[in-house]
Amino acid sequence: xxxxxxxxxxxxxxxxxxxxxxxxxxxxxxxxxxxxxxxxxxxxxxxxxxxxxxxxxxxxxxxxxxxxxxxxxxxxxxxxxxxxxxxxxxxxxxxxxxxxxxxxxxxxxxxxxxxxxxxxxxxxxxxxxxxxxxxxxxxxxxxxxxxxxxxxxxxxxxxxxxxxxxxxxxxxxxxxxxxxxxxxxxxxxxxxxxxxxxxxxxxxxxxxxxxxxxxxxxxxxxxxxxxxxxxxxxxxxxxxxxxxxxxxxxxxxxxxxxxxxxxxxxxxxxxxxxxxxxxxxxxxxxxxxxxxxxxxxxxxxxxxxxxxxxxxxxxxxxxxxxxxxxxx
Amino acid sequence: xxxxxxxxxxxxxxxxxxxxxxxxxxxxxxxxxxxxxxxxxxxxxxxxxxxxxxxxxxxxxxxxxxxxxxxxxxxxxxxxxxxxxxxxxxxxxxxxxxxxxxxxxxxxxxxxxxxxxxxxxxxxxxxxxxxxxxxxxxxxxxxxxxxxxxxxxxxxxxxxxxxxxxxxxxxxxxxxxxxxxxxxxxxxxxxxxxxxxxxxxxxxxxxxxxxxxxxxxxxxxxxxxxxxxxxxxxxxxxxxxxxxxxxxxxxxxxxxxxxxxxxxxxxxxxxxxxxxxxxxxxxxxxxxxxxxxxxxxxxxxxxxxxxxxxxxxxxxxxxxxxxxxxxxx
Numbered sequence: 001x002x003x004x005x006x007x008x009x010x011x012x013x014x015x016x017x018x019x020x021x022x023x024x025x026x027x028x029x030x031x032x033x034x035x036x037x038x039x040x041x042x043x044x045x046x047x048x049x050x051x052x053x054x055x056x057x058x059x060x061x062x063x064x065x066x067x068x069x070x071x072x073x074x075x076x077x078x079x080x081x082x083x084x085x086x087x088x089x090x091x092x093x094x095x096x097x098x099x100x101x102x103x104x105x106x107x108x109x110x111x112x113x114x115x116x117x118x119x120x121x122x123x124x125x126x127x128x129x130x131x132x133x134x135x136x137x138x139x140x141x142x143x144x145x146x147x148x149x150x151x152x153x154x155x156x157x158x159x160x161x162x163x164x165x166x167x168x169x170x171x172x173x174x175x176x177x178x179x180x181x182x183x184x185x186x187x188x189x190x191x192x193x194x195x196x197x198x199x200x201x202x203x204x205x206x207x208x209x210x211x212x213x214x215x216x217x218x219x220x221x222x223x224x225x226x227x228x229x230x231x232x233x234x235x236x237x238x239x240x241x242x243x244x245x246x247x248x249x250x251x252x253x254x255x256x257x258x259x260x261x262x263x264x265x266x267x268x269x270x271x272x273x274x275x276x277x278x279x280x281x282x283x284x285x286x287x288x289x290x291x292x293x294x295x296x297x298x299x300x301x302x303x304x305x306x307x308x309x310x311x312x313x314x315x316x317x318x319x320x321x322x323x324x325x326x327x328x
Numbered sequence: 329x330x331x332x333x334x335x336x337x338x339x340x341x342x343x344x345x346x347x348x349x350x351x352x353x354x355x356x357x358x359x360x361x362x363x364x365x366x367x368x369x370x371x372x373x374x375x376x377x378x379x380x381x382x383x384x385x386x387x388x389x390x391x392x393x394x395x396x397x398x399x400x401x402x403x404x405x406x407x408x409x410x411x412x413x414x415x416x417x418x419x420x421x422x423x424x425x426x427x428x429x430x431x432x433x434x435x436x437x438x439x440x441x442x443x444x445x446x447x448x449x450x451x452x453x454x455x456x457x458x459x460x461x462x463x464x465x466x467x468x469x470x471x472x473x474x475x476x477x478x479x480x481x482x483x484x485x486x487x488x489x490x491x492x493x494x495x496x497x498x499x500x501x502x503x504x505x506x507x508x509x510x511x512x513x514x515x516x517x518x519x520x521x522x523x524x525x526x527x528x529x530x531x532x533x534x535x536x537x538x539x540x541x542x543x544x545x546x547x548x549x550x551x552x553x554x555x556x557x558x559x560x561x562x563x564x565x566x567x568x569x570x571x572x573x574x575x576x577x578x579x580x581x582x583x584x585x586x587x588x589x590x591x592x593x594x595x596x597x598x599x600x601x602x603x604x605x606x607x608x609x610x611x612x613x614x615x616x617x618x619x620x621x622x623x624x625x626x627x628x629x630x631x632x633x634x635x636x637x638x639x640x641x642x643x644x645x646x647x648x649x650x651x652x653x654x655x656x657x
Contacts, residue, residue: 028460054460060490065483068449069456075438076388076457095480099443100450108431108439109422110644144645159652168647194652243646 004185012157012186013043013175017081020161021051024079027165030057030066031083031119040085041121041180067093067118071101071170074116079165084120087136087174093118094139101170102145113168117161122150123214123264124312125178130300133308135264137213138271140172141242148241149195150174152216154186156239159193171195174241176214195240198248204234207322208252210275211262212238215313219262222318231326241271249275250282257288258325262313267295292325294318331539336597336606339538341615342377343594346397348619349406352627353396353413353427357573361630362413364426365442369397371536371568374593375470375500376401378541379563382549383468386436390451391470393428393442394500394567398470404432406622407629416633423636424644444505445471445478448497452484455493455558466552467495473562474505476522477513485560489526492557496548497523499560500535502567507579523560535563536591539600566591 007015020027029044029051035058038045048056059066063084070082084090090097097118104112124133141148147169151157157175164171201216202223209219216237223233236252238244253259259279263272272293279291297311350368357366369376376397383389391398399409404420412419413427421431421440429440438454441447451469458465475481476499488495499519503510510517523530529551533544541563548559566588570577577585601607636643 060483060486062483062487064480065449065452065487068446068480068484069453069487072450072453072455073457073460074453075450076454078453078457078460080453095443095446096449099446100441104439105647106644107421107425107429108433108644109419109424110647111421111431111433112438113647147646163652166651166653192652192654 003188005188006183007154007186008180009154009157009182010041010043010180012154014045014047016158016161017044017047018050020081020165021047021055024165026077027079027081028055028057029081029083030059030070032059032061032085034058034083039083041177043180044083063089063092064096068096068100070116070118071096071114074114075104075112079115081117081119081161081165084118086132087120087122088131088134090120091136097140097146097170097172098143102143105145105169114170115165115168117164117171117173119173119175121177122174123176123178124301124308125214127303127305127308129303133301135296137174137241138265138269141271145169146242147171147195148174149239150176150213150241152176152179152213152237152239154184155190156193158186158190160195162192163195167195174213178214182217196245197240198236198238198245200234200252201237202233202235204232204256206231206256206258207233207326208256208259209233209235209262209318209322210238210249210252210259211235212241213264215262215264218313218315218318221315222322225315225319226322231322231328233322244275244278246278246282249278253279253283254286257286259291260318260322260325261291261293262318263293263295264313265295266298267293268298270295289325289327292321294321331606333606336601337611337615338381339377339542340594340597340601340607340612341619342401343373343538343597344615345406345619345622346373346376346400347594348623349400349626350396352623354569354573356413356627362427363415364428365393365572366427367394367572368567368569369394371588371592372500372502372565373397374538374541374597375535375563375565378538379468379498379545382542382545383466386465388436388438388454388465388467389470390438390447390454390467391440392444392447392472393440394472395430395440395470396427399430399432399437402432402435402437404430404435404437406626408432410626410630411633414630414633416630417636418629418633422644445475445480447471448475448480448484451495452487452493455488455495456491458494459491464553465494466549468498469495470498470500472505473499473501473503473510473519474508474513476519477505485523485526485528488558489528494552494555495558496552497558497560499562500565501562502565504571504580506571507575509579519562520560528558528560529556530560530562532562532564535565536593536596538593538597
């Protein structure tokens with residue numbers, strides 16, 4: 001029987017980074033305040049001392065410059081891990097990610113590989129207002145050539161980076177800011193995990209709650225509430241947002257015949273919209289009820305706590321939406 | 329300025345090759361064989377012809393969408409470039425890129441970038457990789473002066489100077505960012521001063537003089553290879569033709585174009601080479617016929633090339649899904 005350790009999502013991310021740097025001399029971490037400051041969210045704390053200035057490298061506030069440099073270093077044989085402070089700031093590097101990282105393999109007729117990993121925090125919940133709180137995962141998930149993953153558990157926080165670094169194509173990793181202090185048990189020998197498949201986090205038979213990232217834990221809590229009311233909900237964690245695990249989505253929905261998608265992005269043109277479209281394309285005749293979704297309100301995330309809370313998917317709204325799908 | 333006749337022959341041959349290749353491209357564009365955007369380098373040939381031979385085979389080169397000349401001078405076969413222009417499978421980018429996206433990784437020619445300034449951060453990363461591995465390879469990044477209004481130039485220049493990276497910022501200043509004259513887009517038209525602002529060495533050379541280009545490049549490469557950090561080189565030049573095939577050239581005087589044409593790098597070098605007896609008339613004529621034959625062959629390769637089957641449409645987007653590595657050893 002394997003032993004477990006008590007740890008946090010933040011520490012699990014750090015274990016993954018430490019492992020990557022120790023295992024592969026081509027790997028290095030660069031980004032704003034990743035070294036001397038210890039990482040904006042303290043994810044890379046102490047790594048600078050362990051691996052030195054070269055391999056844990058502070059950058060100027062030049063998102064396009066250093067993300068592009070990561071892409072260039074990857075094209076030239078390195079395995080850069082580039083940290084961008086938040087998805088909001090990553091928009092300054094969107095040109096490099098979308099016009100270079102995602103296109104070069106195709107434009108070069110398959111000659112160029114871009115094995116870069118770009119990590120960034122996402123999500124709201126800490127009263128950081130409209131320029132530090134958005135969930136723009138879908139902007140990246142829209143782009144062919146990128147792989148987009150969102151670890152929601154300790155094991156995924158620990159193990160997705162390892163596999164991402166094996167990918168010859170660019171991988172964008174979204175780490176939800178509210179999960180960083182999350183505590184839990186992790187296998188002492190936890191290692192790499194696949195970055196291709198969704199995972200059923202709670203099996204159920206009457207309704208599929210389909211979600212990812214920070215919303216996973218809200219959905220699990222909602223499923224508990226529903227269970228007390230006699231509803232057996234399944235919770236599917238997408239894990240990889242591009243390419244989506246269509247088979248897993250369809251398998252869950254054909255079993256439960258009802259689906260509610262929970263996505264912290266804005267509703268219009270959201271990942272939730274894409275998932276609902278996929279269900280309609282692949283499992284329409286298996287449905288017993290109209291599809292539904294809980295997304296963020298169509299507003300830049302506001303500062304005051306009561307308004308921020310109201311803007312985001314919450315357990316209560318998920319339960320209420322689930323009851324509507326179930327006509328209860 | 330020293331030169332032996334073999335080198336004079338090579339420099340002229342390269343410039344003539346680029347000129348005639350592009351004249352053929354313009355013709356094939358009008359005939360409908362080449363589509364999309366086509367940006368000609370005509371007038372600027374001395375830069376690619378003079379600069380590229382100063383790099384080693386293991387150095388890396390990044391360019392812009394006006395990169396036919398650089399690709400040719402780097403040794404990418406003319407047939408593979410022409411086939412790429414046609415969109416054929418035999419093209420140097422498998423037909424997926426076209427004129428603006430020429431790639432040949434075997435020659436460390438990394439494009440072919442059509443976002444102005446887009447390759448500069450990449451070049452910084454290329455150079456960072458070399459520095460971290462402790463090699464003496466250098467990275468040459470060509471771009472136009474228009475790119476210097478982009479934030480990516482400033483971010484890249486700062487990073488390169490901050491980290492003392494072995495990267496060369498090679499600015500082909502042809503005075504117009506598409507149709508916007510330098511003085512209408514830059515508060516300071518002294519481009520070297522911008523590089524100096526980042527603590528970077530900078531020099532400005534006559535880009536219409538292939539020997540001056542060669543000499544400047546030779547010294548610049550040596551200094552970067554010796555670990556002296558990045559360098560900025562401005563090549564003062566002019567494009568004789570329109571920005572692209574769609575450009576009616578409303579923004580510049582015919583007299584200005586005519587004046588620059590007087591400084592044609594090819595005619596100028598031929599005059600000098602004949603005067604100093606590096607070459608004779610027969611040698612110059614032989615270059616023209618050799619180049620004509622090569623271009624005929626390139627066009628034949630492009631015509632004979634094949635189309636990618638539709639089933640291959642989504643190829644080369646992802647290579648494969650990575651398997652999770654085995655549990656930790």
